[in-house]
Amino acid sequence: MNERAVFSGSGPGARTRDGCSVALYEQSPYLDELQDCGLTLGPASSVLDLGCGAGRLTRPMLESSALVTAVDNSEAMLRAVPVAAQTVLSDIESLHFGRTFETVLLASGLINHPELDARRAFVDCARRHLPIGGSFLLQRQDPDWLRNAEAGDSGRTGAVMIHVEAVSRAFPLIAMTLRYQLGDDVWRQSFSVVSLSDVDLESLLSAAGFDAFEWRGRKRRWLSAIAR
Numbered sequence: 001m002n003e004r005a006v007f008s009g010s011g012p013g014a015r016t017r018d019g020c021s022v023a024l025y026e027q028s029p030y031l032d033e034l035q036d037c038g039l040t041l042g043p044a045s046s047v048l049d050l051g052c053g054a055g056r057l058t059r060p061m062l063e064s065s066a067l068v069t070a071v072d073n074s075e076a077m078l079r080a081v082p083v084a085a086q087t088v089l090s091d092i093e094s095l096h097f098g099r100t101f102e103t104v105l106l107a108s109g110l111i112n113h114p115e116l117d118a119r120r121a122f123v124d125c126a127r128r129h130l131p132i133g134g135s136f137l138l139q140r141q142d143p144d145w146l147r148n149a150e151a152g153d154s155g156r157t158g159a160v161m162i163h164v165e166a167v168s169r170a171f172p173l174i175a176m177t178l179r180y181q182l183g184d185d186v187w188r189q190s191f192s193v194v195s196l197s198d199v200d201l202e203s204l205l206s207a208a209g210f211d212a213f214e215w216r217g218r219k220r221r222w223l224s225a226i227a228r
Contacts, residue, residue, distance in 0.1 A: 006114070006175065011187030016074040021187045024180055025054040026080050029158035033107065034060055037137055037222035041066040041103070048101040048129050050092050050122070051110045055081035071095060093121035100131045109141035111201065112193040114173060123208040130227040136210060138201070139222050146174050146195045154178070171195065 009019025016022070034057065041047065043065040052058050052070035054077050061068050062084045070085040071092065072078050078087045088097070092110075104126040113119050126136045147169075154162045159182055166177040177190040201223055202213050210225035 006190065006192040008191075009187065009189045011180075012185050014076040016077060018191075019189060020053075020074075020077075021180075021189075022054060022074070022076045022080060023185075024160070024182075024187045025056070025077065027158060027160055027182060028054070028056050030056055030060055031157075033057060033139070036217040037139070037224070038216050039103070039105075039137060045103065046101040048097070048104045048126075049085075050095075050104065050106045050125065051108060052081060052085075052087075053077050053108065055085065057105065057107055058082060058085050069097070069101070092125050093118065095125050095129075097129055100129055100134060103135045103137065104129055106136070106138040109139060109193065111138050112141045112146075112196055114192045114194050119204060120208070123204055123210075127209045127227055132227055134227045136205070136225045136227065137222060138225075140196050140201065141193055142219050142221055143195050143197065144219070146193065149176070166190075 007018035009015055011021050013021055013023035041061060041064040045066045047061055047066050047068045049058050049068055049070045052072050058068050058070045058081055062082055068085040070081050071088045071090055073091045075089055078089060081087050106122060106126060111119055111122060149164055149167055151164050151167060154164050156162060161181045163179040165179050168175045172194040173192060174195060175192045177188060180187045205225050209228055211228050212226040214224040216222040216224055
């Protein structure tokens with residue numbers, strides 16, 4: 001299969017290179033994801049937040065008094081991140097920060113990128129920014145939702161209504177177009193992702209130098225691993 005990345009978007013306001021709307025991300029509420037994955041941060045814990053977007057997870061980590069370095073390849077997204085975080089404009093694949101962190105976070109299903117080389121690069125980035133014994137937490141897209149979602153209303157996130165406009169599957173590749181609506185504002189996001197099993201992700205991380213895997217969360221979307 002040709003795992004060709006397809007990302008695009010439309011709607012009001014600034015957008016990232018892959019079409020994500022900054023305004024839409026700013027509207028996305030925190031849904032207790034850090035509690036779901038069991039992440040506990042002490043004061044002055046160092047965290048590298050890869051693909052931070054508008055800072056949805058950065059904020060609660062800062063509220064725990066963690067020292068957060070937030071990375072994204074969109075200047076517009078980084079402008080929405082709280083000033084208490086150190087922000088870095090960079091693609092994840094090419095990031096070489098020159099130091100390590102206690103915890104690296106890769107959330108929002110970024111690991112489901114359709115290109116294997118990109119998935120490997122994300123995980124390699126996490127490993128080179130962790131010491132031996134450091135903790136890596138990644139969040140995948142819900143495999144059940146990727147397998148079973150059909151066109152139609154798909155609920156809401158906060159005040160934003162979500163509608164699946166189109167979906168096609170050639171497993172493990174899934175292509176979707178989602179429509180988001182908040183009042184009179186409408187955004188569309190089209191993307192292709194791969195569905196990743198437990199074995200897929202554990203094998204990917206093992207090859208990059210991780211072990212001690214633990215699946216976490218109500219839907220087993222979070223994988224915790226330790227750098228070896």
